[in-house]
Amino acid sequence: MAVRPLIAGNWKMNLNLANARELATALVAYMKQESGLDMVVCPPAQLLAPVAVCLEGSSLGLGGQDCHAQASGAHTGDISAPMLRDIGCRYVIVGHSERRADHGEIDAVVKAKAAAAHAAGLIAIICVGETEAERDAGGATAVVEQQLRGSLPEGATAANTVAAYEPVWAIGTGKTATIGDVVEMHAHARNILREIAGDGGALRVLYGGSVKPNNAAAILAAAEVSGALVGGASLVAEDFIAIANAAPK
Numbered sequence: 709m710a711v712r713p714l715i716a717g718n719w720k721m722n723l724n725l726a727n728a729r730e731l732a733t734a735l736v737a738y739m740k741q742e743s744g745l746d747m748v749v750c751p752p753a754q755l756l757a758p759v760a761v762c763l764e765g766s767s768l769g770l771g772g773q774d775c776h777a778q779a780s781g782a783h784t785g786d787i788s789a790p791m792l793r794d795i796g797c798r799y800v801i802v803g804h805s806e807r808r809a810d811h812g813e814i815d816a817v818v819k820a821k822a823a824a825a826h827a828a829g830l831i832a833i834i835c836v837g838e839t840e841a842e843r844d845a846g847g848a849t850a851v852v853e854q855q856l857r858g859s860l861p862e863g864a865t866a867a868n869t870v871a872a873y874e875p876v877w878a879i880g881t882g883k884t885a886t887i888g889d890v891v892e893m894h895a896h897a898r899n900i901l902r903e904i905a906g907d908g909g910a911l912r913v914l915y916g917g918s919v920k921p922n923n924a925a926a927i928l929a930a931a932e933v934s935g936a937l938v939g940g941a942s943l944v945a946e947d948f949i950a951i952a953n954a955a956p957k
């Protein structure tokens with residue numbers, strides 16, 4: 709792993725205020741003595757403000773789980789990139805497979821959201837990944853290529869963009885891609901990023917999908933893996949910290 713690792717926690721639609729504060733406080737304490745990696749937590753929208761308070765003065769980053777492509781307006785239930793920035797976020801996840809599946813977000817929508825994130829000064833964590841049926845049909849690399857080409861906006865650089873490869877079949881299932889599959893897909897993603905982003909060689913590419921303390925070291929040591937996007941295990945401080953500790957530094 710040539711670049712500084714990024715360990716990102718996607719809390720999804722989990723935790724209440726008390727749990728969130730407790731988890732954030734434990735991670736802030738961890739990051740006080742850990743300077744070899746970047747860590748970010750992405751709480752659900754209603755927890756962003758209280759978690760931002762817990763994170764004041766910490767190197768632990770805050771991220772949203774989604775943003776609208778517009779900066780403001782009549783979009784009931786949505787949250788914009790400038791709003792995330794205003795509340796203390798530095799990151800936002802866009803194009804997560806759960807957003808793509810539950811909200812019909814196609815690549816063009818993801819691209820517009822990532823562009824909105826950049827315009828607001830946020831780092832967009834752009835997610836891609838094939839379904840099990842796509843992998844079984846031999847189409848995994850083509851799907852990931854199409855999603856990367858379709859979801860990265862103009863002007864994406866290593867400073868404002870992180871890519872995350874999350875095979876849909878590995879999310880929340882306890883199944884992980886083999887290290888061989890991870891290496892193959894990350895090499896493929898790297899080649900595409902070199903072509904489509906100015907400094908695509910430096911852009912971080914995270915792996916996500918059932919990353920746990922017991923498999924993190926092998927995944928994080930794989931070529932072209934620059935960190936992890938963690939769901940379930942990011943809800944438990946000791947598990948998330950164990951994953952961070954497994955990152956090569």
Ligand code: 13P
Binds near residue numbers: 874916939940941
């Ligand atoms: P799990 O780690 O729970 O599989 O979730 C991965 C994910 O979707 C992170 O965005």
